[in-house]
Amino acid sequence: MRLHVRPILSAMLRNWTGPVLVAAQISITLAVLINAVYIVKQRVDRIGRPTGIDVENIFVIRSVGVNDKYAHEAAMRADLAYLRGVTGVVAAAPISSPPLTGRGDRIGVMLKFDDHAHGIVTHYYEVDDQALAALGVRLAAGRFFQANEVLPPRRTSGDVIGAPVAVITQALANDLYPDGHALGKPIYDSFGFLTAPATIVGIIEHMHGSRVSWDKFDRILMAPRLPFPDEPAVNYLVRTRPGQRDVVLRAVDEHMQNSNPDRMIEWTRTLEYLKNLSYVADRNMAIFLVAITLMLIAITCIGIYGLATFNVSRRARQIGTRRALGAQREDIVRYFLVENWLITTVGVIIGCALALVSGYWLSTHYGLPRLDLYYLVGGIPMLWIVGQLAAWLPARRAAAVSPAVATRSV
Amino acid sequence: MLRYYLRLALKSFARDPGATALMLFAIALGIGVCVMTLTVYHAMSSNPIWWKNDRLYAITLDSWPAERPANIDLPHLPPTQLTYTDANYFFNSGIPERKVLMYQATGVVLSGRASKPLKINTRITTADFFPMFDVPFQYGNGWSARADTGPEALIVLSHDLNERLFGGLNSVGRTIRWSNHDFRIVGVLEPWMPQPKFYDLTVGSFNEPEAAYLPWGWSKALQLLSSGSIHCWKVEPANTVDELMSSECAWIQMWVELPDADARTRMQALMDTYWNEQRKRGRFQRPRNNRLSNVNEWLEDHQVVQNDNRLLVGLAFAFLSVCLLNTIGLLLAKFLNGAPVAGVRRALGASRLHIFLQHLIQAGVLALAGALLGLGLSAVFLWGVRILYGSDPQTGRGGYQALAHFDSIGIAWAIALAVVAVIITGLYPAWRIGRVSPARHLKSQ
Numbered sequence: 001m002r003l004h005v006r007p008i009l010s011a012m013l014r015n016w017t018g019p020v021l022v023a024a025q026i027s028i029t030l031a032v033l034i035n036a037v038y039i040v041k042q043r044v045d046r047i048g049r050p051t052g053i054d055v056e057n058i059f060v061i062r063s064v065g066v067n068d069k070y071a072h073e074a075a076m077r078a079d080l081a082y083l084r085g086v087t088g089v090v091a092a093a094p095i096s097s098p099p100l101t102g103r104g105d106r107i108g109v110m111l112k113f114d115d116h117a118h119g120i121v122t123h124y125y126e127v128d129d130q131a132l133a134a135l136g137v138r139l140a141a142g143r144f145f146q147a148n149e150v151l152p153p154r155r156t157s158g159d160v161i162g163a164p165v166a167v168i169t170q171a172l173a174n175d176l177y178p179d180g181h182a183l184g185k186p187i188y189d190s191f192g193f194l195t196a197p198a199t200i201v202g203i204i205e206h207m208h209g210s211r212v213s214w215d216k217f218d219r220i221l222m223a224p225r226l227p228f229p230d231e232p233a234v235n236y237l238v239r240t241r242p243g244q245r246d247v248v249l250r251a252v253d254e255h256m257q258n259s260n261p262d263r264m265i266e267w268t269r270t271l272e273y274l275k276n277l278s279y280v281a282d283r284n285m286a287i288f289l290v291a292i293t294l295m296l297i298a299i300t301c302i303g304i305y306g307l308a309t310f311n312v313s314r315r316a317r318q319i320g321t322r323r324a325l326g327a328q329r330e331d332i333v334r335y336f337l338v339e340n341w342l343i344t345t346v347g348v349i350i351g352c353a354l355a356l357v358s359g360y361w362l363s364t365h366y367g368l369p370r371l372d373l374y375y376l377v378g379g380i381p382m383l384w385i386v387g388q389l390a391a392w393l394p395a396r397r398a399a400a401v402s403p404a405v406a407t408r409s410v
Numbered sequence: 411m412l413r414y415y416l417r418l419a420l421k422s423f424a425r426d427p428g429a430t431a432l433m434l435f436a437i438a439l440g441i442g443v444c445v446m447t448l449t450v451y452h453a454m455s456s457n458p459i460w461w462k463n464d465r466l467y468a469i470t471l472d473s474w475p476a477e478r479p480a481n482i483d484l485p486h487l488p489p490t491q492l493t494y495t496d497a498n499y500f501f502n503s504g505i506p507e508r509k510v511l512m513y514q515a516t517g518v519v520l521s522g523r524a525s526k527p528l529k530i531n532t533r534i535t536t537a538d539f540f541p542m543f544d545v546p547f548q549y550g551n552g553w554s555a556r557a558d559t560g561p562e563a564l565i566v567l568s569h570d571l572n573e574r575l576f577g578g579l580n581s582v583g584r585t586i587r588w589s590n591h592d593f594r595i596v597g598v599l600e601p602w603m604p605q606p607k608f609y610d611l612t613v614g615s616f617n618e619p620e621a622a623y624l625p626w627g628w629s630k631a632l633q634l635l636s637s638g639s640i641h642c643w644k645v646e647p648a649n650t651v652d653e654l655m656s657s658e659c660a661w662i663q664m665w666v667e668l669p670d671a672d673a674r675t676r677m678q679a680l681m682d683t684y685w686n687e688q689r690k691r692g693r694f695q696r697p698r699n700n701r702l703s704n705v706n707e708w709l710e711d712h713q714v715v716q717n718d719n720r721l722l723v724g725l726a727f728a729f730l731s732v733c734l735l736n737t738i739g740l741l742l743a744k745f746l747n748g749a750p751v752a753g754v755r756r757a758l759g760a761s762r763l764h765i766f767l768q769h770l771i772q773a774g775v776l777a778l779a780g781a782l783l784g785l786g787l788s789a790v791f792l793w794g795v796r797i798l799y800g801s802d803p804q805t806g807r808g809g810y811q812a813l814a815h816f817d818s819i820g821i822a823w824a825i826a827l828a829v830v831a832v833i834i835t836g837l838y839p840a841w842r843i844g845r846v847s848p849a850r851h852l853k854s855q
Contacts, residue, residue, distance in 0.1 A: 017842070021739040025732050032728050039721075062805075066518040066527040068590045102807055114645065117477040154649060192645050228649070230635055231516050264518070264527045267804040277801070277808035284798045284809075285718050292729055295439060299729075302432050303736040310743035366717045 008339045018307045019343045022300075026347025026383055029300045031354035034379040035362065036289040038371055043282040049217075051275075052206035053099060054136025057090070057240050058271040059249045060098045061256060063263050064233040070262040072229040073153060082259065083236060084130075086252060088244040091133035096126040096227040097210050098235050099135070100275040104210025108190035109168075109221055111176060113197070119190055120175050122168075122219040123209035126153075126227045132167075134237040135207065140170050142183045142202035145224035153226045154193070162195035163223040167202040171218040193223055212278045233266065245270060301390040304344075308336060308394035312401075319398055320405030329399035336395035337388060344387035348380050355379070412771070419772035422748065429744055430776070433737045437780025437835075440733030441827050442787030447719070447726040449792060449820040454616075454715045457705050458604035459543060462667070466542070467674070467702040469500055469664045471685060475643055476695035480660070487711055488699045489641055490612060491660040499684060501536075505677050506666035508538035511626060513636040513662055514613055517589040519575070519622070530571060530621040531613075531637065531806075532588070534629045540566070540597075542667050543609060548572075550582035550597035553625055561627025565593035571621040572598045588622065591632065606714045608705050610663050612639040615714045616810035636661050658693075668702075678702055730827070737835045741776070745769055745843040756848035766844035773836025781828030788820060 012019050063079065065072065076094055083092035097104035108119030125131075132144040144167060154160050166187065173182035186197030209220050227234050240248045253268040276283070312319070319332055359371030423430040457463060472488035473496065474480045480489035492500075497511050512535035519528045539545065540552035549572075553564045565588060572581055581595050606615040628634060633651045642648055642659035654661060668674045681700040688694050703711060745752075752765050799809030 017742060017838075018739055021735050021742075025735045025739075028728055028732050028735075032725065036725075064516075064518065064529055066520070101805075108643075116475060116643070160647070160649075190643070190645055191648075231637065264529065266529050267802075269802070269805060273802075274805065274807065277805070280799065280801075280809045281716070281718065284795075285722075287798065288722055289725070292443060292725055295443070296729055296732055299436055299439065299732055299736050302436065303732075303739055306429070306432065306736070306740045306743060310747070313747065362721070366721060 004335065005338065005342070008335065008342065012339065012342070018310065019346075022303050022307050023343050023347035023350065025300045025303045026344055026387065027349075027351035027354050029296050030348055030351030030379050030383050031358050032296055033293055033382070034355040034375045035359055035371065036293045037379070038359070038375050039368065040286045040289050042369070043286040046282055047279045049208065050206060051100060051208035052137050052204070052218075053208060053271070054239060055100070055271050055275060057136070057242055057245050058134070059238050059240075059245060059268060060101075060271055060274060061236045061238065061252065061268045062233055062266040063236070063256070064231055064266045065229070065263045067262055070232060072232050072234070073226060075260055075263055076153075076226055076234055078260070079234075079236060079256065080128075080130075082255070083238055083252065086248060088240050088248040089252075090239045090241055091130050092236055092238045093128050093130040093134035094126075094227050094234050095131060095134075095237050096124070096235070098237065098271065098274065099210050100208055100212060100271060100278055101210055102212060102278045106211075107193065107221070109172065109176065110188045110190070111186075113188050115188070116190060120172070120219070121216065122172050122221050123211070123217075124189075124193070125220065125222045126225040127222050128224065128226060131222065131237070132204075134239045136239055137207045138205045140203045140205040142167070142200070144202050145222075149224045151223075151225040154228045160192055162192060162198065163225055164195045164198050165201045165224060166194055166198050167204060167222045168200055169204045169207050169218055169220040171206070171216070172220060173200070173203050175219065187221075189221070193225075198223075212275075237271075297386060301386060304340065304387055304390035305394060307343075308340060308391045309397075311339075312336070312394045312398040315398075316401055316405055319401045320403055323401065324403035332399040332401070333395045336391055336398055340387050340391035340395075341384065344384055348383055351383070352376055352380070415768045415771040416775065418768060419775045422744075422772060423776070426744070429740055433740050433776055434780050434783060436733040436736045436740075437777055437831055438783035438787055440730035441781050441784030441824055441831065442791060444726045444730045444827055445784060445788035445820050445824045446791040446795065447722045448823050449788065450795060451715065451719050451723050452819050453605060454719055455709075456605070457709065458606065458608060459705055462544070463704050463706055465667050465669065466705055467666050467668055467677075468705075468708050469497075469666060469677075469681070470699075470701045470703070471496065471681060471694075472696045472699040473658060473660065473694060474696055478643075479696075480641065480643075484711070484713070486699075488701060489660040490663075490712065491639065491641060492662045492664050493658055493660055494655040494662055496684075497662040497664045500664060500666070500681070503677075503680055505668070505673055505680060507669050507673070508542040508667035510536045510539045510542060510665050511662050512536065512539065512610070512664075513629075514610060514620060514638040515624075515629075515634040516637045517622070517624075517634075519571075520587040528574070532622045532624055533610075533620040534624050534626060534634055536626045538667070539623065542665065543604070545602055546600040548598045548600045549580045550595070552597055552623075558626040561625045561631055563591065563593045564596045564625055566597040566599065566623040567595060568599050568619065568621045569601045570618075588624070589632070593624070606709060608709055609665060610638065611708075611712050611714065612663070613637070614806075614810075615712075617806070630655070666702075674702060734831055734834050737776075737780075737831075738838060741773060741835055742839040742842060745839045746846075749843065749846045752843055752846050753848040753850065756846070762844045765846075766840050769840035769843050770832075770836045773840060774832045777828050777832040777835060780831065781824050784827075785821065785824045788824070792820075 080092060083089060105124045106121050107124040109122050110119050128150045129145045129147045149165060151161055151163055176182055177185060182200050183203055185200050187200060188197050206218060207220055209217050211217060249268060256265050362368045363370045470488040473493055479485035481487060501509055501511055512533055515532050515534050517530055517532045519530055536558050537553050537555045548569060552566060557564050572578060581598060584595050585592050602619060607617055630651055640659055640661040644658045646657050647653045648657045648659050668677055685694055685698055685700055801808030801810060
C-alpha cells in the first residue's frame, strides 16, 4: 500500500492557505490542551489530598451567645453532654476552628524559649479529650488528651494558664525533630498558650488543618483546652456512624436551635460541604479549563471538517477522473486521510513547541511547576485521532463521487 | 449599493445555512468566552473609588521583628494592618483632611420584624468613614467625631439590613439592640457595594460591606474583638481589646484623605520621623518601609486579581484566535466556492474593489451577528460563573459574596472584539476573492 505523499504535498503547496489555517488551529489547541490538562491535574490532586479526617461522617455546628446571660463554659458543657448522648453520634468535641474551612489560628512553635527567629508557624487548635475520635484521625505514637487534662477556656484577663501537654501532627514533628524522636520532647510556643516548656505526648499520623491554601496545611498543634469564646462562639465537631450524618444533623440542629435561649445556632453544615467551599476556586478553575479545552477541540474539529469538505467539493472532477482511471474508493479515502494527517502533524509539531514555550512561561510567571514532558506524548496521538475522525466523513463523501462526474462538465 | 450588498450577503448565507451556522457559532463562542473572562477580570481589577485615587491612602509600616516579614508570600510589604499605638498616633496628627481607624466585628441584632436573633458583620469605625469613601445615605447620615469619643450609642445600618429589620422604611431615630446594648439608628445607607472591598482586604476582597457601623469608641467600651485578622508576633497577652491596644499585634486598618501633594509629603515626613523616634526606643527592627498607598497601588500590592483570572483571560484569547482562524478558513472556502459568480460579476463590469467590499460586508454581517450572539452567550456564562462562585453567606465561606454584574464594559468589549473579528476574518478572504480573474471562471461555463 502506497500513501502517495508527494502528490498530496504538491497539491497542498499550490493551495496552502486552508491547510495553514487548520494547522495553526491544531497547534494552538494542542498547546492549550496540554497545559490545561496539566493544570487541571494539579488542581484535582490538591482537592483530593488526603485529609486524615473522616470528612464524610462529620458535621459542624456553630453556636453564638446572644445576650449577657450567656455563660460560655456552662453552655459548652451542656451542649457536649447532649451531643454525646444522641444515638448515631460516634463522638463530639468543641474545636477552636473547624479543619478544612479556610480560616484558623496559627502560632509559632519553638525548641528554645523565646527563640522567635526559629519559630515554626503551625495551626493551633484548642480541643477537649474527645477531639481525636470526633475528627477520626489516627495516632502514630503516644496518647491523646485525658478528660482531667482539659483546661477551662482562656480567660479574657490575659493571664493564661499554660497547657502542660500538646499533641502534634507527624508533619510538625518532622519539622521540629528531623531525627524522628519528637515524642516526650519539650516545645515552646510564641503566645504562652503552653507551659514553658510543654511536653509532646502524642503524634497524629496525618491531619489536614484549616488553611487549604497554605502549603504547610498539615502542621498542627493541639492543646487540651476548651475553646476561647471569641464573638462569643464555639464550633462543635460531630462525627456520626456511616450513613447517619444527615439524619443526625437535622435532629441535632432542630434540638439545639431551641435548647438554650441565650445563644443561637449560627449555622450547621457538613464538613464535606465546608471543604468543597474551601476548594471552590480550584474546582472552578478545573471546570473552566476543561470546558474551554473541550470547546476548543470541538471548534478545531469543525475547522478540519470544513476544510476537508471544501476540498472534496472543489476536487469533485479530479476525484471522478481518478475513479474513472481505476482508483478504488479506499484510495480516495486514504488520499484525504493522509492529507489530513500531514496537516495535523505540522500543527502538532508547532503545537509541541508552543506548549513547551507557554508551559515555561507559565512556570516562570505564575509559579506553576514545569510541564511534564509525558503530557506532550499523551496530547499528540489525541489530536491525530481527533483530526482523522473529523476528516472521515468528508473523505467518505469523496469516495462516493461517481466516476461519471469526470465526463460531465460542471 | 450597501443595501444591495447586504441583500447579497443574506442571500449567500441562506444558500448554505450549515456553514453559516458553524461560522456564527464559532465567532459567538469565541467572543462569549472572551467577554465573560474579561468581565470577571475587569470586576476584580477595577478601582471602585477611582475618582479619589489621588486623595485616599492606606497607611502601613513595618512593625514586625527583624527575623521575618509579616507576610511570607509578600515579604516586601509591611503588615496590612497597624498596631493601635501607631494608628492612634497618626490619627491624632492633624495632617489628613479626613482619617479613619477601623476593623470588623460581629454582633447579634435583636429588633424590628426579625423574630430570631441575627448575627451580623459590623464595622467599628470613625466618623469620617462615610464622607471619605463617598458612602451614599438613603435616610439620615453618619455621626460626628464627638460620637466616636463619647462613645454615643449610635448605629448606621446598611440598606439590606434596614430592609430585613424594618421593611425598608425610614428607621432613623428608632432603637435596635446590638449585642445586648441599645443603639439609636442615625442613618441608613443606599445599596453600596464597592468591589473589590478595597478598604479592608483582610476578610475577603469580594465580600459584601458590613451590615452595620458603630462609632469607634465602642471598641474599648464593649471590648469588641476583631472578627477579621489579628496578626501578632510577640509573646504578650492579647485576649482583650485593652490588651490588644497596648500590644504589638496589627489589627487596625487606617486610611487617610490627603488633599494635595503637599499634605502627602508632610504625612510621609511625619511617618518617617515617627519611625526614627520609635526605632531609637527599640521598636521597628526591620528596614524602613513606611507606605502611603493609593487605592490602585493597594489593590495591586495585595494581588486582588488572582493569577488564575489572568490565566483565564489569556486562555480566552487563545480560544478566540482559534475561533477566528476557523472562521477565516470557512469563509475563504465559502467565498472561493462562489468564485464563478464573482467572475461573472467582474466580467459584467464590477471592479475588484466592489467585489472586495461586497465580501467584506458579508464578513461584517457575520461578525456582527456573532458578536450579538456572543454577548448573549457571555451573559449566560456569567450567570454560570456566579453560581459556581456562590458563597455561603451564613458561614461566610466559599467564593465571592458579590462579583460585579455584567456591565457596559462587557458590551464595549464585545463590540471591540467584533470589529477585530471582522478585520481579521473578513479582510483576507475578501481580498482573495477580489483577485479572482474573471476569464478562468467564464471559460468553464
